[in-house]
Amino acid sequence: MRREPGSDGARRVSTPLLEVRGLRKAYPGVVANDDVSFAARRGEVHALLGENGAGKSTLVKTVYGLLRPDEGRMMLDGRDYAPASPHDARQAGVAMVFQHFSLFEALDVAENVALGMEVPPPMRELATRIRDVSETYGLPLDPNRLVGTLSAGERQRVEIIRCLLQDPQVLIMDEPTSVLTPQEVAILFETLKRLRTEGKLILYISHKLEEIRALCDWATILRHGKVTGSCDPRQKSARELAETMVGSELALPAAKTREPGEVALSIAGLTAASGAAFGTELKDLFLEVRRGEILGIGGVAGNGQDELLAVLSGEARSAPDSILLGDLPIGSFGPNERRALGVLAAPEERLGHATAPDMTLVENAALSGRRRMGMVSRGFVNWGKARAHAEHVIAQFDVRVPGAGSVARSLSGGNLQKFVIGREILQQPEVLVVNQPTWGLDAAAAAAIRQSLLDLAGQGAAVIVISQDLDELMEISTRFSALNEGRLSKPRDTDGLTLEEIGLMLGGAHDLEAGQGLSMPDRAVGSGETSP
Amino acid sequence: MIRLERRPAPSRAWAWATPLLAVLATMVAGGLLFAFLGKDPLLVIRTIFWDPILGEFAFYYRGQLLVKAGPLILIAIGLSLGFRAGVWNIGAEGQYIMGAICGAAVGLAFYPLEARWLIFPLMVLAGGLGGFLWAMIPGILRTRFNTNEILVSLLLVYVAEQILAWMALGPLRSPDGAGFPGSRNLRHYDSAANHELIAGSGMHWGVVAAFIAVILGHVLLSRHILGFNIRLAGASPRAARFAGVNPGLLVLTCLGASGALAGFAGLFEVAGPAGQINIDFNVGYGFTAIIVAFLGRLHPVGILLAGFLMALTYIGGEAAQATLGVPAAAIQAFQGMLLFFLLALDVMTNYRVRIDARARA
Numbered sequence: 001m002r003r004e005p006g007s008d009g010a011r012r013v014s015t016p017l018l019e020v021r022g023l024r025k026a027y028p029g030v031v032a033n034d035d036v037s038f039a040a041r042r043g044e045v046h047a048l049l050g051e052n053g054a055g056k057s058t059l060v061k062t063v064y065g066l067l068r069p070d071e072g073r074m075m076l077d078g079r080d081y082a083p084a085s086p087h088d089a090r091q092a093g094v095a096m097v098f099q100h101f102s103l104f105e106a107l108d109v110a111e112n113v114a115l116g117m118e119v120p121p122p123m124r125e126l127a128t129r130i131r132d133v134s135e136t137y138g139l140p141l142d143p144n145r146l147v148g149t150l151s152a153g154e155r156q157r158v159e160i161i162r163c164l165l166q167d168p169q170v171l172i173m174d175e176p177t178s179v180l181t182p183q184e185v186a187i188l189f190e191t192l193k194r195l196r197t198e199g200k201l202i203l204y205i206s207h208k209l210e211e212i213r214a215l216c217d218w219a220t221i222l223r224h225g226k227v228t229g230s231c232d233p234r235q236k237s238a239r240e241l242a243e244t245m246v247g248s249e250l251a252l253p254a255a256k257t258r259e260p261g262e263v264a265l266s267i268a269g270l271t272a273a274s275g276a277a278f279g280t281e282l283k284d285l286f287l288e289v290r291r292g293e294i295l296g297i298g299g300v301a302g303n304g305q306d307e308l309l310a311v312l313s314g315e316a317r318s319a320p321d322s323i324l325l326g327d328l329p330i331g332s333f334g335p336n337e338r339r340a341l342g343v344l345a346a347p348e349e350r351l352g353h354a355t356a357p358d359m360t361l362v363e364n365a366a367l368s369g370r371r372r373m374g375m376v377s378r379g380f381v382n383w384g385k386a387r388a389h390a391e392h393v394i395a396q397f398d399v400r401v402p403g404a405g406s407v408a409r410s411l412s413g414g415n416l417q418k419f420v421i422g423r424e425i426l427q428q429p430e431v432l433v434v435n436q437p438t439w440g441l442d443a444a445a446a447a448a449i450r451q452s453l454l455d456l457a458g459q460g461a462a463v464i465v466i467s468q469d470l471d472e473l474m475e476i477s478t479r480f481s482a483l484n485e486g487r488l489s490k491p492r493d494t495d496g497l498t499l500e501e502i503g504l505m506l507g508g509a510h511d512l513e514a515g516q517g518l519s520m521p522d523r524a525v526g527s528g529e530t531s532p
Numbered sequence: 533m534i535r536l537e538r539r540p541a542p543s544r545a546w547a548w549a550t551p552l553l554a555v556l557a558t559m560v561a562g563g564l565l566f567a568f569l570g571k572d573p574l575l576v577i578r579t580i581f582w583d584p585i586l587g588e589f590a591f592y593y594r595g596q597l598l599v600k601a602g603p604l605i606l607i608a609i610g611l612s613l614g615f616r617a618g619v620w621n622i623g624a625e626g627q628y629i630m631g632a633i634c635g636a637a638v639g640l641a642f643y644p645l646e647a648r649w650l651i652f653p654l655m656v657l658a659g660g661l662g663g664f665l666w667a668m669i670p671g672i673l674r675t676r677f678n679t680n681e682i683l684v685s686l687l688l689v690y691v692a693e694q695i696l697a698w699m700a701l702g703p704l705r706s707p708d709g710a711g712f713p714g715s716r717n718l719r720h721y722d723s724a725a726n727h728e729l730i731a732g733s734g735m736h737w738g739v740v741a742a743f744i745a746v747i748l749g750h751v752l753l754s755r756h757i758l759g760f761n762i763r764l765a766g767a768s769p770r771a772a773r774f775a776g777v778n779p780g781l782l783v784l785t786c787l788g789a790s791g792a793l794a795g796f797a798g799l800f801e802v803a804g805p806a807g808q809i810n811i812d813f814n815v816g817y818g819f820t821a822i823i824v825a826f827l828g829r830l831h832p833v834g835i836l837l838a839g840f841l842m843a844l845t846y847i848g849g850e851a852a853q854a855t856l857g858v859p860a861a862a863i864q865a866f867q868g869m870l871l872f873f874l875l876a877l878d879v880m881t882n883y884r885v886r887i888d889a890r891a892r893a
Contacts, residue, residue, distance in 0.1 A: 315773050336776035347774060356768035358542060366760065367775045376757050383755075410540040 015078060017042045017201045018063070018170055023072035025058050031225050032058035036072070038220040038227060042169075042199045045192055047212045047233060050222035050245055051300060051468055056205045059222070060172045063203070064096045065089035077169070087118075095163035096172040101155050105148035112147055113162045133164050137191045153184030160191070171195065172203045177211060189215055207245070207300050209238040221245055242503030260478075261291030263326075264462035265312075265343065265431045270322040270331075272311055280304040282311065283486045289431065289462040294453060295491065296477025297466045298506060304486040305466050306348065309435045312464070313345035314338040325431070336371045342430030344368070346420050348439065348466075350413065354420045357409035361401065364408050365390035365423055372427045389426070397422030398448065414445030421449050425456050432456060435466040450476050470502060482506050536883040546881040551827055551834070554874035555841070561873070562866045571856055579856060580848030580866075591732075593847050598734035599805050600846045603628070603797040605742040605839035607821035609749045610793030612830040614786035616753070617762040618769065621787055623670065623685030624794040625818025626692035627663035631795025632802035633699050634662025636809045639724030640704060640715060648723040655724060655799055656737075663795020664788050666692065671787035675780040681787065693814070700811045714810035718803045726804030738800025742839070745793060749832040762786065794818060820846075823871040842867070 016039035023036040033055045040046040048056045061067045063074065065083030074081045076092055083089040086096075103112050110127045114120035121129070127143040134141040139157045147155060156176060163171055173192075177185050192202055192215065206212055212219060212233045219233040221244045229244040267287040274280055282304050289295045299305065310316040311323070314335035321329040325341055333341075347353040355364045366386040370376050375385045390404040397418040401411055408416060417437065424432055437453065438446035454476055457463045466483070467473050473480055474494055481491035482505035489505045559581075563573030584593035607624045614621045621627075638658040642651045670684035704715040718724045729735045753759035765772040765782050773779065797817065806813055824842050828834030849863035 313774065314776070334776050334778075335774060339776075345774075349770075352768050353770045353774055356764055356771040358767050359764070363760070363764075367764065367771060370757065370775075379757055380755050381757050381760055407541045 016040055016075075017077055018081075018203075019075040020059075020063070021073050021075075023059065023062060023074070024070045025062060025067060026070055033062070033069070034225040036222070036225070036227055038230060040201050040203065040218070042201055043196050044218055045196055045202045045204055045216045047216035047219035048203060048205045048222060049207065049209075049212060049219050049233075049241065051207060054222040054245075055225040056222055057174065058225075060096065060174060060203060060205060063089070063170075064094060064172060090166055090168070093167075093169035094172065095166055095168035095170070097156065097159045097163055097174065097176060099174045099176075101159055103147045103155055103158060106146070108144050108146050109141060109150075109158050110143040112158055113143075113165065116162045117165070129165060130161055133161050137161075137164065137194055138187065139191055140187075151184075153187070156184075156188070164195075168200070170201045170203065172205075174205045175207075176204070177206070177208065185211075209233075209241045209245075212241070213238065239500045239503045242506060243500070260293055261460065261462075263288050264291050265289050265326075266324045267311075268322060268324070270311065270318055272307060272316060272318055274304075274307045280307055280486045282307050285311075285488050287464075287481070287488060287491075289464055291460050291462050292457055293478040294457045294463040294465055294476050296473035296480045296494065297464065297483050297488070298468070298470055298473050298480060298502070299466075299483035300468060300506070303483045305435055305483060307486070308466060308483065308488075309345060309347055309433060312343070312433045313347070314343070339368065339371050339427070342372075342428075343433075344372075344424040344427055344429040344431070345433040346424050346435065346437065348435040350416045350420055351409055355408040355416065358407055360407055361390045361394070361399075361404045361411075361419060362387045364419075365393065365404075368423055369427055389423070393419055393422040393426055396426060397452070414441045417441060417449060418445060421452060425452055429456070429461055431462045431464070433464045433466070436468065437465060438467070438469065438472060446472070470506075474502075480505075533887075535886045536879065537886045538883055539881075542881050543884075547829065550874060550877040550881060551829065551838070553877050554827070554870060557873040557877070558866065558870045561869055565862060565865065565869075566858065569858065569862060571858055576852050576856060576858055579852045580845055580863075583851060584844055584847045593851070595732055595734035596847050597840065597843050598739050599736070600843035601839040602734075602736070602739035602742045603801055603817045604821050604824050604842055605836055606738065606745050606797040606800075607790075607794045607818055608824035608828065608835045608839060609742070609745040609832060610790030611821055612749070612825040612828070612832070612835060613752075613762055614790050615766075615825055616830050617765045617782055617786050619783050619786040620682045621667060621670070621685050621790045622682050622822065623667070623687075623689045623692075623818070624790060624821055625814060625816065626685070626689035627666045627791040627794035628798035628801075628818045629689075629692040629696050629814050630666040630798070631659040631663035631792075632798030632806075632813060633696060633704070633809060634795070635659030635799030636715060636718060636802045637699075637704060639718055639721065639803065642723065643716065643721055646723050651723040652726075652803075655803060656796065659799025660792040660795045663798065664792040666795070667787040667791020668784070671784045675783055681783070685787075689818070696809065696813060697811050700809050700813075704809050706808075715808045717807040719807040724803055726800050728804075736800060736804045738797060738804060741796055741800065743836075746832045746836050749835075753832065758785070794821075820867065823867060823874075826871060827874055842870075845870075 019039045021037050023033050024031070025033040036055070036059055048059060050056050058067060062069050065086045065088050076094070081092060083092060083094070104115070110123055110130055113130060114123065114126055120126060130141065130143040134157070139161060141154060141157045141161060147158065150158070176188060195202060204212070204216055216233050219231055219241070220227055221229040221241070223245060233241060267285050270282060270285040272282045280303055297308070307316065311318060314333055314337065317334070318331040320332040323329070323331040325343060328341070330338055330341065330343065351357045356367065362383065363386070366375050366381060369386070369389050370381070373385060373389050375382050387404055393399065394401060394404060399415050399419045399422065401415060411419065421434065421437060434453070437449050441449070450472060453463055453465060465473065465477060477494055479491045480494045480497060480502070482489045492501065559577055563577055566573045566576040584590060584597065607628065611621055611624055635655040635658045639651060639655045645651065666688065667685070669688060670681040673679040673684050674681045700713045700715065706714060706716040708716070726736050726738065729737070753763065761772065761775070761777045761782060764775055765777055765779065769779065802809060802813065820842055824835055824838045827841065828836070828838035845863070845867055849866070852858040853860055853863065
């Protein structure tokens with residue numbers, strides 16, 4: 001997959017403005033960036049493409065001086081560049097627009113911009129400059145408006161103008177379109193194109209393939225912290241980009257010959273608004289999971305994963321017959337009523353959702369096991385039973401911890417996740433729903449958890465695994481479906497599922513019907529070897 | 533550079549040490565305050581903490597200790613349930629007033645009927661109900677309209693004070709009182725009086741209720757599923773929802789329980805030590821109980837001890853006012869400092885101080 005198209009020759013001639021060589025950044029248990037190198041030149045919109053957790057954010061935070069690399073070096077305009085802080089980065093001409101804005105709603109635009117400046121000019125002068133910049137770059141914005149009255153797109157303009165006032169050479173944009181309407185996206189793209197003609201470099205982070213193909217001149221693709229490819233995205237199809245993003249070494253599973261059991265749980269036509277601000281609404285969901293199978297649900301975070309888990313766990317209620325356990329309508333049941341019936345769940349956030357951080361493992365065992373493990377009689381908790389359950393989980397799932405009396409937050413991520421998954425599996429669920437079961441875990445812990453999910457399905461339980469890790473889903477799931485902006489694609493057997501089909505299900509085409517408008521390469525020549 | 537670093541697990545040693553250190557720090561800072569006021573700091577502190585228990589007139593003060601500690605403990609136990617769950621009832625003072633009014637009104641309605649077996653229990657029930665219903669106002673406003681229960685419960689204290697004044701001057705005013713404000717004295721009406729159970733000890737039914745509340749509170753929090761849900765909701769609201777806790781119901785339960793206990797405290801006070809509904813009936817037990825709850829680490833046994841300590845500062849404070857001329861406001865500031873130091877030192881339970889040789893590059 002790693003190859004340089006012929007049109008690349010011209011690109012290599014001009015010296016790069018920003019060059020990154022052999023960058024490495026490790027956190028306990030995970031290497032976020034591993035030997036990352038890329039070069040970007042002036043007048044370029046340079047995409048950093050990858051799934052969540054691929055290391056894009058770590059990379060740009062390093063460039064912006066928020067993180068210091070463990071190894072490797074950076075060059076800016078031919079000189080060594082090692083910013084100790086964002087202040088240094090701004091001095092050197094690097095600015096960044098974050099995904100989440102840091103603005104005060106009760107202040108007006110000019111005041112907000114002034115707050116971000118080292119030496120703000122007088123207000124009247126600043127307002128004039130804001131007006132100038134907003135006209136020059138086609139970003140309509142009134143400096144006297146209160147930020148609280150602005151839309152998400154207008155707020156982003158405040159952040160962009162705040163950066164542009166510093167006249168940066170490099171502008172980093174972290175998932176800028178995730179909060180924008182299509183019209184606002186169009187305006188943003190015009191601005192970015194104008195900045196490009198002025199010779200600025202824009203580092204553009206996204207996982208939206210069509211967007212990158214429409215805007216970017218060059219793409220560096222990251223996966224699991226490593227650069228897996230670089231290309232001119234305009235010369236590639238969305239499918240090819242998705243393949244590089246997903247990884248060319250993606251091991252397709254050997255044919256699974258498992259007899260599908262009866263339908264254990266089904267969702268029919270469920271639509272549910274998110275309980276959280278900026279949440280994703282689930283739209284017209286259909287889902288069926290059978291005994292003995294693992295249904296894998298892929299997709300990039302923020303596309304309704306948390307909402308789907310809440311709807312299944314009972315934290316979010318719905319119409320009674322929108323969810324059926326066998327023939328029993330359970331949509332209106334709460335978490336404990338569902339647990340009594342054998343529907344268990346393990347949420348993504350280990351600390352603060354699956355467990356209470358400051359409580360002991362004994363107490364956290366009672367958190368989900370109280371009903372099914374008979375820990376409560378006549379209102380009183382039998383702490384002996386809770387301790388026994390916690391100790392059973394610790395022993396069976398190899399949770400490395402001094403004892404069941406340890407508080408949840410003193411455990412490492414992998415150990416806590418083993419506890420969380422084990423706590424549910426040892427309650428012998430009929431249906432188990434897990435969200436991102438191995439996120440951020442080292443390989444050994446992740447493998448142990450996957451094996452335990454396979455074993456559970458082997459014992460005849462129905463398992464739903466929601467995950468961003470496609471390798472994982474291909475390895476363990478029987479059928480595969482993708483969650484995209486709250487919609488679930490039609491599930492497909494993972495046996496014989498090709499990379500291009502996965503790419504299509506994930507890569508911006510929400511479902512196959514809507515995908516017809518997408519520019520699709522001819523499948524006959526789409527082997528990846530044809531020259532563009 | 534000095535940094536605060538989060539401990540991997542909360543420190544048990546610090547959790548127990550902070551109340552003691554807070555008392556010590558309060559004595560030091562309070563001593564400075566008294567010194568600035570021109571008083572001998574050691575003498576004032578001895579008058580507050582030592583004389584009521586072991587001084588010359590201790591025989592008088594000791595009875596007062598139970599009288600003051602009883603309502604503080606009873607209210608603080610209720611508040612601690614809410615505080616554990618992240619439900620901030622700051623208006624116990626108002627619930628205390630409303631409990632006293634409701635309970636006293638029931639007693640006065642039966643006057644002069646002699647039937648203690650009927651009237652006194654009815655008064656107790658009415659007192660609890662009065663506090664419960666007054667606490668339901670912020671509860672329902674929060675669960676229905678997402679208002680802030682801190683503000684609503686606090687502001688309702690001032691409404692309750694207005695109702696108290698109206699009752700003392702109007703509906704509940706004693707017909708035999710020659711036009712003076714204030715109801716009949718319940719202590720002179722045997723069927724309704726909350727008498728001392730042991731003469732001179734200060735022990736009355738309210739103190740008994742406080743001790744029962746300590747025991748029930750301890751059992752609830754350590755053994756009962758409701759207590760577990762309360763602790764879980766306070767520790768991690770999202771995990772509580774995952775555990776199947778209904779957040780709205782929990783808010784109402786906590787506010788209702790703390791309101792009812794404050795109402796009981798008000799009833800026992802008005803039928804006993806205070807004797808009558810009057811304009812100056814409330815003396816701030818409802819607010820001081822907040823300090824008691826935190827000083828006791830929101831733990832029933834801790835609250836028992838903290839209740840006695842705060843009762844001591846009340847009694848000793850009054851003694852210091854009377855004998856040494858320390859202004860009443862200085863005593864209140866002294867009590868407030870206790871909460872301030874406690875909360876400040878509490879940081880050490882979850883964090884430790886790290887001193888770096890140089891700032892991190």
